[in-house]
Structure formats: C-alpha cells, structure tokens
Amino acid sequence: MPRRHALTEAQLEALFALPTVEADLIRHWTLGSADLTTIERRRGSHNQLGYALQLCAFRHPGRLLRPGEAIPQAALRFVADQLHIDADSLAAYAARPQTRREQLDGLREAFGFRMFAPGHGRDMLAWLLPVALAITNAMTVAAALMDELRRRRIVAPAPSVVERLVAAVLVVAERHVAAQLTRGLSFTQAKALDGNCSSPLREPDRVMRVDVTALAGIQGWDDAAP
Numbered sequence: 001m002p003r004r005h006a007l008t009e010a011q012l013e014a015l016f017a018l019p020t021v022e023a024d025l026i027r028h029w030t031l032g033s034a035d036l037t038t039i040e041r042r043r044g045s046h047n048q049l050g051y052a053l054q055l056c057a058f059r060h061p062g063r064l065l066r067p068g069e070a071i072p073q074a075a076l077r078f079v080a081d082q083l084h085i086d087a088d089s090l091a092a093y094a095a096r097p098q099t100r101r102e103q104l105d106g107l108r109e110a111f112g113f114r115m116f117a118p119g120h121g122r123d124m125l126a127w128l129l130p131v132a133l134a135i136t137n138a139m140t141v142a143a144a145l146m147d148e149l150r151r152r153r154i155v156a157p158a159p160s161v162v163e164r165l166v167a168a169v170l171v172v173a174e175r176h177v178a179a180q181l182t183r184g185l186s187f188t189q190a191k192a193l194d195g196n197c198s199s200p201l202r203e204p205d206r207v208m209r210v211d212v213t214a215l216a217g218i219q220g221w222d223d224a225a226p
Contacts, residue, residue, distance in 0.1 A: 006138040006167035012159040015146055016061050018075050025078045028060035036082070038110050042103070045085045050093030051103050052079050058113050062150040067100065116149075116157040124148065125169055132173035142166045 007015075019025050031039070031052065039055070042048045056079060057065050065071075071090070080087040093099075107113060124145060131144045142162060149156050156162060 004167060004171075005163065006170055007142055007163045011139050011142070012163060015142055015162065016063055016156070016159055018057060018072055019060060020072045020074045022074070022078075024060075025075060029056040029075065029078055031056075031079070031082050039083065044092075045083075046089040046092040047099065047103070048083055049080055049085050049087070049090050050100075051107065052083060053090070054103065055107055055111065058107065058111070058153075058155060060150065061156070062146055062154075063156045064104075111153070113153045113155055115155050116161075120154055121157075121161070121165065125165060125172075128165070128169045129172060132169045133176060136170070136173070138166055138170060141170065 019028055035052075035055065039048050039052050042051050053071060053076070054065050056075075057063060073087075076087045076090065080090075108115070127148060128141065128145055132141050135141060135144075145162065145165060146156060
C-alpha cells in the first residue's frame with residue numbers, strides 16, 4: 001500500500017523558500033555587527049557575499065544553499081547592500097568546490113550550526129509528537145518542525161526527509177487519539193470503531209512510545225543530505 005504523503009511539493013517548496021518580501025528579509029536576514037565582523041574576515045568580496053548568503057539561509061529558512069542556486073534578486077541585493085558589495089560579484093563565488101566546503105565548515109564553527117545527523121530524526125519526532133497531538137494540520141506541524149530545527153541550529157535535512165517526519169508523527173498522533181477514544185469500550189464496540197479508522201487502534205501507552213510501524217517508512221532519514 002502506498003505511503004500517505006502529508007505535504008505537497010508546493011508546501012515543501014514554501015517551507016524551504018528563501019525570503020523575498022522586504023519585511024521577511026529585515027526580520028530574518030539583517031546582519032548584526034558581530035556577523036559583519038566575521039564576514040569581513042573572508043578574502044574577496046565574492047567570498048564575503050557567498051558566506052553571508054549561506055549564513056542567512058542557515059538562519060532562515062534553515063537550510064544549505066544548493067551549488068549554483070539562483071538567489072532571488074531581492075534577497076541578493078538586501079545582503080549585498082549591507083556589505084556594500086556589488087551583487088554581481090556572487091558570480092565568482094565558490095569557483096572551487098573546496099572553497100564552498102571550507103566556508104561551510106567556517107560557518108558551523110563560528111555560529112554553532114550543526115548538520116542533521118544520526119539521532120536527530122528520532123529526537124525531533126519525540127519533540128514533535130505533542131505538537132501533532134494538539135494540531136492536526138500537516139503544514140502547521142511542518143512549520144513547527146522547521147522552527148525547532150532553527151532554534152536548535154540544526155540545518156534542515158532534505159525536503160523529502162521533513163515530509164516523512166511529518167507524515168510519521170501524524171500517524172502516531174492519530175493512533176494515540178484513536179486509542180484514547182476506545183478506553184472503556186467493549187471489544188465489540190472497539191472493533192466496530194476500528195473498522196471506521198484509517199489507522200489500527202492501539203493501547204495509548206504503546207502508541208506514545210514512538211511507533212515502530214510509523215517509523216518504518218522513514219528509515220535512513222538520519223543520513224539524508226539537504
């Protein structure tokens with residue numbers, strides 16, 4: 001049976017989109033004096049601009065920039081203006097792949113960012129479960145996940161991994177709620193209700209532990225790259 005997808009491609013694109021509206025740029029991509037001091041240590045205006053853009057993308061939406069990714073003009077100009085650098089200088093950024101890797105390492109060291117690593121998936125699922133129990137809207141749950149990753153300074157994994165995390169936690173939450181509803185019912189009543197549910201009913205204490213069945217579809221998320 002095909003796995004149920006919690007988020008559409010358009011919703012995932014929205015979660016991972018770089019800001020373009022002025023209010024969002026001011027809120028999320030304004031560089032402080034400490035940021036500027038660190039950026040100015042980079043050699044060359046093109047490296048400074050590329051470094052600053054990746055710093056901003058780490059902070060919001062919380063992801064890696066893809067090699068050669070086209071930065072929206074509004075976002076590019078907003079950062080370049082703060083650095084007093086020509087936006088066109090970005091064309092020369094990271095001509096050598098080694099330069100990009102070195103800058104990513106420097107950003108993580110200077111600002112405390114961590115890549116999504118083994119163990120983060122299950123940690124985030126455990127954190128997200130109370131959210132999914134209170135809010136059933138998948139996009140709202142996904143936004144809460146992205147917010148928490150940013151708060152912990154964990155770089156978001158690939159969109160497909162985020163989608164599988166959200167789908168899994170919604171399944172676990174659904175089963176927990178269904179199990180709570182059947183407490184005190186007779187076997188016949190519970191069986192009849194079970195036939196009308198999209199997920200099998202289970203004991204609440206078993207469901208509250210992260211459900212192995214729900215996680216089976218997201219094996220390998222810990223190693224996924226953005």
